[in-house]
Amino acid sequence: MSLRHAFAAAALIAAAAPLFASPSLADRGGHDRDGAARPVTHAATLKECGQCHMAFPAALLPAAGWDRLMDTLPRHFGEDASLPAEVAADIRAYLTANAARRGDTDTIRITEQRWWLREHDFRPQIWERPHIRSKANCEACHDRAGQGVFEDE
Ligand code: HEC
Numbered sequence: 001m002s003l004r005h006a007f008a009a010a011a012l013i014a015a016a017a018p019l020f021a022s023p024s025l026a027d028r029g030g031h032d033r034d035g036a037a038r039p040v041t042h043a044a045t046l047k048e049c050g051q052c053h054m055a056f057p058a059a060l061l062p063a064a065g066w067d068r069l070m071d072t073l074p075r076h077f078g079e080d081a082s083l084p085a086e087v088a089a090d091i092r093a094y095l096t097a098n099a100a101r102r103g104d105t106d107t108i109r110i111t112e113q114r115w116w117l118r119e120h121d122f123r124p125q126i127w128e129r130p131h132i133r134s135k136a137n138c139e140a141c142h143d144r145a146g147q148g149v150f151e152d153e
């Protein structure tokens with residue numbers, strides 16, 4: 001590959017995955033310096049994975065985590081979240097293609113990722129407040145989580 005082609009290819013990759021353009025992203029678990037994580041834009045994922053909780057941005061979990069999660073949908077945190085095979089394959093492809101480049105792969109929880117625990121090192125009583133109840137209830141504290149905004153407001 002000529003140098004010019006190599007540059008063109010690099011520019012294409014950067015354009016296709018703007019979230020990963022800065023090295024800080026990989027360090028911070030797929031969200032950038034301003035606390036932004038590209039919201040889900042994939043219709044099937046929004047529909048099927050946004051029923052019981054918000055459709056979590058793909059960039060907040062590494063691909064291995066999404067794979068494991070999609071392998072275990074019939075036993076999804078006490079719920080049966082099974083989907084027809086083609087729908088599941090489509091969602092899996094979207095999530096893994098847009099996943100965090102690194103992260104903890106021994107858990108399928110965003111809320112057990114090291115970066116997440118660092119950002120949310122609060123008094124334990126916080127999680128028992130009636131309007132919060134769960135660490136996974138991002139929208140209780142991040143009004144604009146659905147738009148991918150997690151920064152301090
Ligand atoms: C109890 C309230 C609460 C809940 C629930 C919560 N967060 Fe947060 N989160 C915070 C606070 C407070 C901060 C620190 C904000 C700051 O310093 O900019 C934070 C920081 C973050 C950041 C880093 C923002 C930055 O500026 O870099 C991300 C990303 C994030 N949260 C994602 C999530 C996700 C995803 C969920 C749900 C799975 C979640 N949070 C649930 C309160 C919460």
Ligand code: HEC
Nearest residue numbers: 048049051052056077079080081108109110111112134136
């Ligand atoms: C039938 C309801 C239901 C559906 C549908 C569902 N989930 Fe969940 N999901 C849950 C429950 C319940 C939890 C646990 C929430 C908690 O701990 O408060 C959860 C937790 C999660 C978590 C971990 C949150 C954390 O703590 O970091 C992820 C990631 C997740 N779901 C992704 C998905 C994806 C992807 C889909 C679509 C394929 C999906 N869910 C569909 C009910 C559902």
